[in-house]
Amino acid sequence: MSRVLVAMSGGVDSSVAAALLIADGHEVVGATMKLWGGDSDSGCCSVADVEDARRVAQQLGIAHHVFNFGSDFDAHVVEPYVAAHAEGRTPNPCVECNRHLKFDRFLRRATQLGFDAVATGHHARVVRHPAGGRYRLRRGVDQAKDQSYVLHMLDQAALARTLLPVGALTKAEVRTRAADLGLRTAAKPDSQDVCFITSTGGRHAFLGSRIPLRPGLVIDDDSGEVMGSVPAVELVTVGQRRGLGDAGDARRRYVVDVDLAAATVTVGPRPPMMERLAVGGLTWVDEPVAAGASVLVQCSAHGDAVPAVFDVDGESDGEVDGAGAGVRFEQPHRVVAPGQSVVLYDGDDVLGGGVALASASALADGRL
Amino acid sequence: MTAYLDHAATTPLRPEALDAMLPFLIEHYGNPSGAHAVSRRAKQAIEEARDVVAEGLGCRPSEVVFTSGGTEADNLAVFGADAATVACTDVEHHAVLHSVQARGGRVVPYAEIGSVEADLVSVMLANNETGVVHDLPDVRGLLHTDAVAAFPWLDVAALAQRAHFISISAHKFGGPKGVGALVARRPLTPIIHGGGQEADRRSGTHNVAGIVGLAAAMRITVEQRAANVERVTRLRDRLADGLLAAVPGAAETGERNNKTAGNCHVRFPGIEAEALLVLLDEAGVCASAGSACASGAMEPSHVLAAMGISRDEALAAVRFSLGATTTDADVDLALKVVPDAVARLRDST
Numbered sequence: 001m002s003r004v005l006v007a008m009s010g011g012v013d014s015s016v017a018a019a020l021l022i023a024d025g026h027e028v029v030g031a032t033m034k035l036w037g038g039d040s041d042s043g044c045c046s047v048a049d050v051e052d053a054r055r056v057a058q059q060l061g062i063a064h065h066v067f068n069f070g071s072d073f074d075a076h077v078v079e080p081y082v083a084a085h086a087e088g089r090t091p092n093p094c095v096e097c098n099r100h101l102k103f104d105r106f107l108r109r110a111t112q113l114g115f116d117a118v119a120t121g122h123h124a125r126v127v128r129h130p131a132g133g134r135y136r137l138r139r140g141v142d143q144a145k146d147q148s149y150v151l152h153m154l155d156q157a158a159l160a161r162t163l164l165p166v167g168a169l170t171k172a173e174v175r176t177r178a179a180d181l182g183l184r185t186a187a188k189p190d191s192q193d194v195c196f197i198t199s200t201g202g203r204h205a206f207l208g209s210r211i212p213l214r215p216g217l218v219i220d221d222d223s224g225e226v227m228g229s230v231p232a233v234e235l236v237t238v239g240q241r242r243g244l245g246d247a248g249d250a251r252r253r254y255v256v257d258v259d260l261a262a263a264t265v266t267v268g269p270r271p272p273m274m275e276r277l278a279v280g281g282l283t284w285v286d287e288p289v290a291a292g293a294s295v296l297v298q299c300s301a302h303g304d305a306v307p308a309v310f311d312v313d314g315e316s317d318g319e320v321d322g323a324g325a326g327v328r329f330e331q332p333h334r335v336v337a338p339g340q341s342v343v344l345y346d347g348d349d350v351l352g353g354g355v356a357l358a359s360a361s362a363l364a365d366g367r368l
Numbered sequence: 369m370t371a372y373l374d375h376a377a378t379t380p381l382r383p384e385a386l387d388a389m390l391p392f393l394i395e396h397y398g399n400p401s402g403a404h405a406v407s408r409r410a411k412q413a414i415e416e417a418r419d420v421v422a423e424g425l426g427c428r429p430s431e432v433v434f435t436s437g438g439t440e441a442d443n444l445a446v447f448g449a450d451a452a453t454v455a456c457t458d459v460e461h462h463a464v465l466h467s468v469q470a471r472g473g474r475v476v477p478y479a480e481i482g483s484v485e486a487d488l489v490s491v492m493l494a495n496n497e498t499g500v501v502h503d504l505p506d507v508r509g510l511l512h513t514d515a516v517a518a519f520p521w522l523d524v525a526a527l528a529q530r531a532h533f534i535s536i537s538a539h540k541f542g543g544p545k546g547v548g549a550l551v552a553r554r555p556l557t558p559i560i561h562g563g564g565q566e567a568d569r570r571s572g573t574h575n576v577a578g579i580v581g582l583a584a585a586m587r588i589t590v591e592q593r594a595a596n597v598e599r600v601t602r603l604r605d606r607l608a609d610g611l612l613a614a615v616p617g618a619a620e621t622g623e624r625n626n627k628t629a630g631n632c633h634v635r636f637p638g639i640e641a642e643a644l645l646v647l648l649d650e651a652g653v654c655a656s657a658g659s660a661c662a663s664g665a666m667e668p669s670h671v672l673a674a675m676g677i678s679r680d681e682a683l684a685a686v687r688f689s690l691g692a693t694t695t696d697a698d699v700d701l702a703l704k705v706v707p708d709a710v711a712r713l714r715d716s717t
Binding site for chain 1 (some may be wrong): 642643646647649650664665666667712713716717
C-alpha cells in the first residue's frame with residue numbers, strides 16, 4: 001500500500017482510477033488542478049467539473065483538494081501554444097500539459113505533500129519489467145482510447161511514481177465500473193479537443209484575441225494561380241484539406257506549403273509526402289534508441305503507427321545525442337506539420353518522442 | 369483534535385443564537401407579513417431583533433434592512449443608494465469591489481479614497497484578509513462601509529457613526545449563515561423587487577429564524593466584545609510571535625496595533641500556501657489563504673497586491689483567524705504543526 005494522489009479532472013476515467021486504487025488498498029487522496037480560467041466548453045477546469053471531482057471524492061470517502069496551477073498552465077501550455085502558431089507550428093498542448101503540469105508541477109506537489117505516487121485516468125499502462133525493475137509505458141488495453149501518445153515524455157523517474165490504473169480496462173469497462181459504484185460521472189461524455197478552446201469560437205477566436213492573424217492567398221502549386229484566400233494563414237497546417245475557404249473544397253486540394261512571411265498557402269491535388277522527418281526535443285522512456293533501430297512511429301494522437309528507422313543526420317549509425325535526429329519512413333508518409341508530437345514505439349511500448357521539425361526533405365505535392 | 373483557525377471565513381453558531389432560533393423553526397413558523405396571530409408572533413420577533421441590531425450598530429430601528437448576508441448588503445448599498453457615481457478602495461471584499469466595477473465605478477488606493485469624486489464612496493472598516501483597520505474618510509457624498517470583518521472586534525456603532533450605509537453579516541460573529549443587515553441612513557432603491565418587505569427596501573419573506581439568530585449573536589458579541597478582544601489578542605499575539613520565532617523569514621502582514629484582534633496573517637517565503645494548507649489540514653489545523661474562487665481554487669490576493677506585496681510572497685501567505693471559541697490548545701497545536709510543515713515544504717522544494 002502506498003499514498004497516492006489522484007489527479008481528478010471530474011471525468012469518468014479519473015473517477016474510476018481513484019476507485020480502483022482504493023480497491024487495491026492504497027491510501028488515496030484526490031486533487032483537481034485548476035488550469036484554465038478563461039472560456040471553456042467544459043474541458044477540465046470548469047466549476048462544474050471541479051464540483052464533479054469533489055462529489056466523486058465524497059462518494060469514495062477520500063479527501064479532495066484543488067490546486068490552482070493557472071499561471072503555470074499559461075506559461076507552459078497556453079503561451080507556447082500561441083507563440084508556436086505565430087511561428088507557423090501546430091503544437092499539441094495536451095502533450096505540454098502532461099509534460100509540465102500533470103507529470104511535473106502536480107508530481108512535485110504530490111512529492112512535497114508526502115505522496116509516494118500520482119495517478120491519472122489516462123488510458124495507458126505502466127509496466128515494470130520483471131528483470132531489472134525498469135519501467136515501460138505501454139498502450140492502453142482499449143486501443144481506440146489509447147493515450148500513450150500524449151504521455152511519451154514520461155521517463156523512468158516519472159514512471160516510478162506514476163500509476164495509470166484505467167489503462168488495464170476498456171472504456172466500456174470503465175463506465176460499467178463507474179455505474180456499479182454509482183459514481184455521478186459514469187455517463188459523463190468524454191472531453192474533446194483542447195480544453196481552452198471553445199467549440200463556438202474555435203482556434204480562430206482564441207488566437208485572434210492574442211496574436212494578429214493575417215489573411216493569406218491560396219495558390220495552386222501547378223499553375224501558380226491565386227485560387228482564393230484564407231482568413232488566417234497562421235491557422236493553416238501543411239497536409240490539411242478542409243477549411244480552405246473557396247479554394248479547397250471543390251477539388252480536394254491539399255495544403256502542400258505554408259509561407260507565413262509571404263502569407264501564402266500553396267495547394268496541390270495530392271497530400272504532400274515525406275520520406276524522412278526531423279525530430280527535435282527527444283525524450284526517452286528508458287535508454288535512448290540506437291541509430292538504425294527499427295521502430296514504429298505515430299505522428300498524431302489518433303494516427304496509425306507506421307514502420308520507420310530511427311537515425312541521426314540521415315545516417316543510420318553514430319551516437320544519438322538528440323541533434324539531427326529523425327525517422328526515415330519505410331513508406332512515404334504524409335507530411336507531418338512542424339510542432340506535432342512524433343512518438344516512437346516498439347510494439348505497444350513507447351520508446352520516446354519529440355516534436356516534428358520543419359522538414360527540408362518533404363516531397364512537395366507527392367512527387368516522388 | 370482540530371484547531372479551527374478560520375473564524376474570518378465563518379464562525380460556529382453561538383448556542384444562544386441556536387436557542388433563540390429554534391422556536392422559529394418549529395412552533396413560530398408564521399410569515400411575518402401576515403395579519404393573524406401566528407404571523408404576528410413572527411412579526412414581533414423580527415421587530416425585537418431590529419431593535420437589537422439598531423442598538424448594536426448605533427442607528428434607528430427603521431434604518432435596519434435585513435438581507436441574505438453581507439454580500440447582499442454590500443450590493444444593496446452600491447446599487448441601491450442614490451448615487452450616479454460610485455467608488456471604493458482597492459482592498460475591498462469582492463462583494464463591494466465587483467459591485468463597484470459592475471457599476472463602472474472607480475477603484476482607488478485607500479490613500480486616495482478621501483479625495484475621489486463620487487456620489488457614493490465605499491471603504492471597509494476592517495479588512496477580511498489582513499485584519500487591517502481603516503479610518504473612514506470625510507467624503508462630500510454618501511459613505512458606505514463594509515463592517516463585516518470588523519463587527520466581531522470593533523465598536524462599529526461608534527466607528528461607523530458617519531457612514532450612511534453599514535453592512536454586516538451574522539455568521540462572522542456567531543450567528544447563522546444566510547442573514548445580514550444593511551444600515552441605511554439614506555433612502556434606498558431596492559435591488560430585489562416583490563412584496564415590499566423591509567419598508568420597500570428589500571422584498572422577500574423574512575428569514576425569521578435567521579434574523580432572530582443574528583440578533584441573539586449580536587447581543588452577546590457586543591456584551592462580550594471588550595473581554596473577547598482582550599482574550600483573543602493575547603492568543604493571537606502568542607500565535608503570531610510563536611510563528612515568527614519558529615519559522616525563519618516569516619513576516620506578519622499589517623501593524624499589529626492596527627489590526628483586528630483575531631487576525632494573524634503571516635507570509636512564509638519560499639513555500640506555497642496552497643501546499644501548506646493541505647499539510648495543515650491533514651494535521652488538524654484549519655486556516656485559509658487568499659480568497660477561494662467558485663471552484664475552490666486559491667486566487668492570488670488583490671488585497672496583498674494592493675499593499676505592494678509581490679505575487680510570490682502573496683502566494684506564500686496564510687491567514688489564521690481566531691474567534692470567540694479559540695483556546696490556548698488551538699494555538700498550541702498550530703505552533704506545533706505549522707513550523708514543521710513549512711520546514712518540510714522548504715526541504716522538498
